[in-house]
Structure formats: structure tokens, C-alpha cells
Amino acid sequence: MILALLATISMSSAQVQFPPVVDRAKALLSGLGEPGPFRLQSMFTTPRYNGGKATTVKLLSPSGIDYTAWFHLPETDVSICRGSEAGSAGMRPTRPDSDPKIARKIELWLHSIHADTPHRTMTITSDRQGTGFAYVALTSRGYPYISAPGAWYGPTYGYEFTFDYPSMRIRRLDYTEHPPPTDPSPARLDQSQATSALARVIGAEYVPQGAQRSNSRWFSLLEPPVLGYYQSPGRAMATVAWKFSYMAYGSSPGGVRGGSGQMLIDALTGEQVPSNPHR
Amino acid sequence: MLHIETMILALVIAATLAGHGRMDGEAAVEKSGKLLHEMGVTGPITLTKLLVPPTGAPDKNWRLSFDTRFGEADVQLDSETGKVARFRILIPAQEARYNKPPTSRETAFRARALRLLGYPDGPNTGSNIGFPERGPVHVLVHGHPFFNLNPTYAASLAVDPESGLAFEFYGSPPAPPVNASTQLIAAAAALERLRRWGHADALKKGLPKAVDPSEGVVAELGYWKFKDEPTARLVWRASKYSTVEGHRYGLGSLRMFVDALNGQMLKPDDAAWG
Numbered sequence: 248m249i250l251a252l253l254a255t256i257s258m259s260s261a262q263v264q265f266p267p268v269v270d271r272a273k274a275l276l277s278g279l280g281e282p283g284p285f286r287l288q289s290m291f292t293t294p295r296y297n298g299g300k301a302t303t304v305k306l307l308s309p310s311g312i313d314y315t316a317w318f319h320l321p322e323t324d325v326s327i328c329r330g331s332e333a334g335s336a337g338m339r340p341t342r343p344d345s346d347p348k349i350a351r352k353i354e355l356w357l358h359s360i361h362a363d364t365p366h367r368t369m370t371i372t373s374d375r376q377g378t379g380f381a382y383v384a385l386t387s388r389g390y391p392y393i394s395a396p397g398a399w400y401g402p403t404y405g406y407e408f409t410f411d412y413p414s415m416r417i418r419r420l421d422y423t424e425h426p427p428p429t430d431p432s433p434a435r436l437d438q439s440q441a442t443s444a445l446a447r448v449i450g451a452e453y454v455p456q457g458a459q460r461s462n463s464r465w466f467s468l469l470e471p472p473v474l475g476y477y478q479s480p481g482r483a484m485a486t487v488a489w490k491f492s493y494m495a496y497g498s499s500p501g502g503v504r505g506g507s508g509q510m511l512i513d514a515l516t517g518e519q520v521p522s523n524p525h526r
Numbered sequence: 527m528l529h530i531e532t533m534i535l536a537l538v539i540a541a542t543l544a545g546h547g548r549m550d551g552e553a554a555v556e557k558s559g560k561l562l563h564e565m566g567v568t569g570p571i572t573l574t575k576l577l578v579p580p581t582g583a584p585d586k587n588w589r590l591s592f593d594t595r596f597g598e599a600d601v602q603l604d605s606e607t608g609k610v611a612r613f614r615i616l617i618p619a620q621e622a623r624y625n626k627p628p629t630s631r632e633t634a635f636r637a638r639a640l641r642l643l644g645y646p647d648g649p650n651t652g653s654n655i656g657f658p659e660r661g662p663v664h665v666l667v668h669g670h671p672f673f674n675l676n677p678t679y680a681a682s683l684a685v686d687p688e689s690g691l692a693f694e695f696y697g698s699p700p701a702p703p704v705n706a707s708t709q710l711i712a713a714a715a716a717l718e719r720l721r722r723w724g725h726a727d728a729l730k731k732g733l734p735k736a737v738d739p740s741e742g743v744v745a746e747l748g749y750w751k752f753k754d755e756p757t758a759r760l761v762w763r764a765s766k767y768s769t770v771e772g773h774r775y776g777l778g779s780l781r782m783f784v785d786a787l788n789g790q791m792l793k794p795d796d797a798a799w800g
Contacts, residue, residue: 262559263592264572288551290576305578307550 266290272304272316275327278359279417282308295319324403324423329416339409340374349373352415353381353408362406364424367391369405369473379412384475387429393475393490393511427478427485434487434514438472441489444517445510449495466495469507477511477520487514549608551576554588558601561610562594564642566635566691569595579605587611596691610643615693617686628687635690636683643695645681665698668707670748673763673783676796679751702751706760709786713745716762716784720745723782723791724764750783752795760786 265287273285285306292302304316316327349371357366369391370382384391384405392404404426409419436444449466469492476485488511496505511520549557559571575591587602597616604611628636640646664671664680672679677699684694744764751758761783783792 262563262571263555264570265555266573269573286550286552287555287576289578290573292575305551 266302268302268304268316268318271318271325272306272314272327275316275325275360275420276306276308276314278361279327279356279420280359281312281314281329281417282310284309285314288313323425324421326419326421328419339380340372340378342372342374344371344373344379344412346371346373346413348413348415349379349381352410353383356408356417356420357383357406360420362422362424364426366405373412377412377414378418379408379410379415381408381410382406383408385424385426387426387476387485388431390429390487391473391475392426392485393473393477393488426476427483429476430484430486432486432515434474434489436489436512436514436517438474438489440517441472441474441512441514442468442491444512444519445489445491445493448510448512448519449493466493468493474514479520488512488520489514549588549603549605551578551588553608554590554603554605557603557608558590558592558613561601561613561642562592562599562615565613565615565639565693565695566686566689567594567596567599567615571599574598585611596693610695610697612696613694615691617691617693631690632685632687635685635687635692638690639683639685639692639695640681643681643683643697665701667701667704667749667758670760672701672749672751672758673746673761673794674749674751674796701758703757704749704760705757706787709747709760709762711762711784711786711789713747713762715789716786717745717764719784719789719791720762720764720782747786750792750794754795759783759792761792762786 269287269290273283276285277283285308287304288307289305290302292300294300299320301320302318304318306314306316308314312330314327314329316325318325350368353368353371365386366383367386368381368383370380372381373379382403382405384393384403386392403421404423406420406422408417410417446466473490474487475490477488477490478485491510491512492507493510494505494507512518513520555573555576562571572593573590574593575589577589579586579588585602586605588605590601590603592599592601594615597618599613599615601613602611603609679698679701681698682694682696683692685692745762746764747760747762749758750761763783781794783794784790785792
């Protein structure tokens, strides 16, 4: 009886081919430990501002939880989230968390979704409202791709996990795979030289008013700089660059101003990497 | 083993959804694929779009699109009943075939498709509603059709006469409740009222010979659903077109009904009715 029923299901399923993104979304949820099986509820493709397109896939679990996945082409970046608890990509906890349980779970998730490319966990944070976040960068020759999430430096080649903490249930995953090849040329600037280069760039923009008055620094680094790979627009390969997150203030011909920012310094030439206006 | 358990769970889900009377998206995809195959689509069918029933829309239809070797196919399924609301396969434009009688081969194709779509009695072209080559299939209540056009309580189906591919279908909306199953006014009495009304109307328009009572005007029994009434009325109508001496065209059909229960003359509340 059961065999007959199963045969019926197989026959009816064979009538229609689902686009690969549907199976991919189901496999992602299973790999992230969400209880399935998942049923497709909607799927549609819309054009994107950059000439690409995005396919949205909505799935439903047996317990009535809905999931949404977005597959963006041609960058091949993917987002998948649970229900309305997805959280915005811009609202992430900032308090570092060293709980080894998180690191283990992240590795388990990566393995389960077949993310076998070399990678490095760059950030693990949590807040006191039950939200955790982890960013895992893809690496090449031991260095991470340093394209910044949401910044003007191209897509993030890596994985961003947002999850319930401490229960470690996934809320949202954003990732971009298939990074560009890398130029084997080693960095010519060490961290100190790159920081000097950063100071020159900022100094050309900011007059150190604060330094004149109180002898304090007029810019400071928010976190240690990272040496990694960045692909400039129009280049086939990614090259080494230093990534800085900094805070600066001072006066300029336009008046007193300041704020935080990110900047890439080319580790071969010491020049500022121009941001990508198309991203 | 896990695979079998997963499939059994899928069965349970499908049964649960069926029990609640609501078709889920994946079931809509499977049913649409089966439908397209039954309608004559061969080769692979790939899902390209699946949209949930839109909030606020008068219908509760799943909207699906597929790539087929014939072209893009759009399907709408009622999410409550699972019935096929409409489908369309964008085949290359065909030569207009208006007023050409269907071939026996085409008729056989259409009858088969209609049977699969839940219209086992096949085309009912006894009325002038709809496009003849698409074989309007009237919803019959107590054996009588509805005369309304907006909406039309009838399905239409277009079939490629060569390949048999059923490429366009519009299902009928659910029929409203009706006020009676049998008439109290005889056909002859109703016809006489319609003739008198038609003659008076022609006189009023200065066309005394517009309606010729000597020719075989046939009274039809059916239902008309007035927009401001909860049930459809059983009415008589005369659908034969009138003629006017010295003119190429007549006045159209008699735009008046006779209530089949009380003999009252009724004017249809639908400008498109003709």
C-alpha cells in the first residue's frame, strides 16, 4: 500500500521540473538544522537595479514556519531567513562573544551546507536580547576576501550567520560564493606602512584641528587592520589590500566634520583602493 | 529509510492540507504539471513562477507559469477547491477561424479535454454566448444555462485542430443559487409576450417591420442573475435575431426576458448582453 502511494508521489513529482534554486533552498534549510520537509509556497524572479535578477523562494515547514530565500544573479549571493524573525542585515550585535559553542556550531553549519571552500571565522558577536552573529570569510592563500558587507567594496565572499543565542537556531544566512582568482604577488606593505598610508590619505582630507588643541590623535582605528584580497572593478584577479575601520574628525574647507568609515589600502602600491560606485 | 519517512510525512502534510480544503503551493505545481500533460503538452515542463493568491483579489487562485516546448504556459488554480480556473499556453499566433465549424478531429480533442477538466457533458453550444470555435460549455442548473455575460457562467476552451493541444481555457465561476427548477409560464405564452414587446419596441423606433412574428422565433429557458438579487431568476428569452426590411442588419436579439414564474417582463441589467 505504502509502495503504491510512494509510486504515485514519484510519478506526480516527475511531471514538473523545479528550478535548482528550489532544491537549493530546501537543502540549505535542512543543512542548517531546520525541521522539514519543506513545501514550496511561492517563487518568482524580479530584475535588479544592477541589471541582474533575483529569484525569491518561499517555503513552509510542517509546523507552519515560513522561510524566504533570495538568489541573486549574476553575483550568486544568497540570503535565506526564517519567518519574520529574520532581522535586518544592518542590525547586528557588536559585543564579541568567545563562547566555543558558537564556533563549533558555525563549523557544523558550514559543513552541512557543503561550504568546503577554505574559510576563516572573522567575527562572532552576540547581544543580550538573544541574537548572535558570525561572519566567516572565504580565504585564498591563507588570506580572507575582505569585501565589506554593505560597504562600497563589492560583494562579501563569505557567510554571515544570524541566529538565536544561546539556543543556536538559525535566523538568517547571507552568503556569496565563487570568489575571483587571486594574484599571487605578496604584500609589499606591512601593517605599519599601510597605517601610514591610511594616515596620509585621511590627512589630505582632514586638517587635524583636534591635535592642535589637545594633542590627541585625529583618527583612530576601530579594530585591527586585516590583510586580505580585494577585486577592483574591471580586474580579473583579486589583489592584496589592507582593510581599515577607523574613526576620524577634523576641519576641512567645508567645515568641521568627522565619523567612522572603512578604507582599503592597496598592499602593493600603498594607494587608496577606490570604492565601487556600482555596488 | 529516512527518505521513505520523509515521503510518508509529505503524504501526511498533503492529506492535512486536503482535509483543510486548501491546496498548498507545491500541490498546485504538481496538479498544474499533470494538467498540462493531459492537455497535450509534451516534453519537460519547468516551473518559472508560483504566486500565492493575492490578498484582496476577487479570486483565490494560485498563479503559476511554466516553460514548455510549446512556449510559456500560465495556469490558475482555485486554492480552495483545487479546480482549474484558467490556463493559457502561448503558442504561435493562429489563423483566425471565426465562424468556421470545428472539424470532427477538433471536436474529439475538445471533448476529451473538457472531460478531463470536469465537464463530462462536453460542449453545449445551444446559445449564442461566447466564441463558437471555443465551444462555450454552459454551467447547467436543473438542465438550464445562465444567460449572463458578466460574468459568463460557462467555460471556454481552445484546441489546436492539428495537434490536439488544448491551449486556452477559462473556467466558469461558481453558479449562483436559483429561484426555481421548472417554469410556470408556458413557452408559447412567453413567446407571445416577447413578440408583442418586440413589435411595440419596433414601432416606437419607427421600424414597424423589425420583428417578424411569422418566422420561427424560439424561446429559450434559462437563468438570469440580476446584480441586486441574491438568486438567479428562471426566465424565458427569444434569442433569434430580428430583421428589418431594406436594411442589412436587424435590431439584434430581443433584449427582454419573461419571468418564467409570473410572466413579468424583465430587462437584463447587463449592457453587454445581446
